[in-house]
Amino acid sequence: MKNFRDKWVGSSEGKLEKIFRLIRALGRCYVFIDEADQALGRRDSASGDSSVGGRIYSMLAEEMGSSTNRGRVIWVLASSRPDLIDVDLKRPGRVDVKIPLFPTTTPREGFDLIRLLCGKRGLVVPESSFGSLESRIPPLLTPGAAEAFAVKIYRQVRTGTATLEDVLAESLTEYQSPIAPEVMAFQIQLRQAKPRHWNLCRLFFGENRWDSQVGRA
Numbered sequence: 278m279k280n281f282r283d284k285w286v287g288s289s290e291g292k293l294e295k296i297f298r299l300i301r302a303l304g305r306c307y308v309f310i311d312e313a314d315q316a317l318g319r320r321d322s323a324s325g326d327s328s329v330g331g332r333i334y335s336m337l338a339e340e341m342g343s344s345t346n347r348g349r350v351i352w353v354l355a356s357s358r359p360d361l362i363d364v365d366l367k368r369p370g371r372v373d374v375k376i377p378l379f380p381t382t383t384p385r386e387g388f389d390l391i392r393l394l395c396g397k398r399g400l401v402v403p404e405s406s407f408g409s410l411e412s413r414i415p416p417l418l419t420p421g422a423a424e425a426f427a428v429k430i431y432r433q434v435r436t437g438t439a440t441l442e443d444v445l446a447e448s449l450t451e452y453q454s455p456i457a458p459e460v461m462a463f464q465i466q467l468r469q470a471k472p473r474h475w476n477l478c479r480l481f482f483g484e485n486r487w488d489s490q491v492g493r494a
Contacts (some may be wrong), residue, residue, distance in 0.1 A: 281293050281296060289329055289333060290329070290332055290333065290336065293333060293336055293337075294336070297336075297340055300346075300350055301346075301350075304349060305349050305350070306349075306350060306351075307350075307351045307352075307353055308350060308351070308352050308353065309353045309355070310352070310353070310354050310355070311355050312355070312356060312357075313354035313355060313356040313362055314356045314357075314358045314359070314361035314362050317333070317334060317337055317354075317362065317363070317366060318330035318331065318333040318334035318337070319331070319334055319363055320334050320335075320363055320365065334363065334366075337366075338365060338366055338371070341366065341371040341372075342370055342371050352371070352372070354366075354372060357419070357421065357456065358464075359375075359464065360463070360464060378419070378420055379465060380417040380418055380419045380420075380461060381416075381417065381418045381423075382416075382417070384407075384411045384412075384414040384416075385407070385411075386418075387414040387415065387416075387418040387423075388407050388410060388411070388414055390418060390420070390423045391414075391418075391423055391426060391427060391445075392404075394423055394424055394426075394427035395427050395430060395431070395441075397427075398427060398428075398431045400427075400430065400431060400434060400441055401441075402441065402445065406442055406445070409446070410445065410446060410449060413446065413449035413450055414449060415449070415452050415454060416458075417454065417458060417461050417462075418454075419455075419456065419461075421455075422454065422455055422456075426448065426452065429448055430444055430445055430448055433448070
């Protein structure tokens with residue numbers, strides 16, 4: 278679901294309502310929202326957009342939490358900054374299961390990930406090259422960054438004259454992480470940390486029900 282925002286006042290909300298009617302008409306379906314931290318808007322959106330972001334947020338929150346869609350519509354949100362998504366949208370009933378994709382933590386993991394993605398494009402990275410590349414493999418390599426990295430290597434190998442090993446070594450040397458290390462470390466800590474009053478929530482919702490909802494996330 279994308280590209281429904283418009284410059285005219287009221288047009289974005291009208292397009293979003295049409296999307297909702299189409300979703301309901303489909304019956305059972307998946308709704309995928311990429312870059313959810315930007316697409317969903319915020320409850321306290323800036324006044325410069327005539328409160329469009331706030332109205333879009335309200336419409337999406339209501340639709341995602343609607344009991345009439347339960348068991349018929351599955352919402353799938355993808356984001357590299359889940360901490361920017363409003364907490365109300367991440368509650369059980371709207372987003373029940375959370376699947377974190379953590380970055381690599383060791384050079385071995387990073388090498389295996391790059392090697393796998395290059396192999397999907399027909400580029401065979403020999404196992405023996407790990408020793409010479411180990412010191413150049415970046416820490417905290419995300420799946421998205423590794424995918425872009427593999428595409429760059431593929432393009433340079435197919436369009437240039439350099440060998441795969443030379444291109445790989447040069448690309449690793451020039452690599453710059455798209456996410457600041459401190460931001461990534463914060464996201465990991467945020468996901469690993471348990472929320473406040475964990476035991477109180479278990480008592481209020483029921484131990485089995487609460488664990489079944491958040492224990493899988």
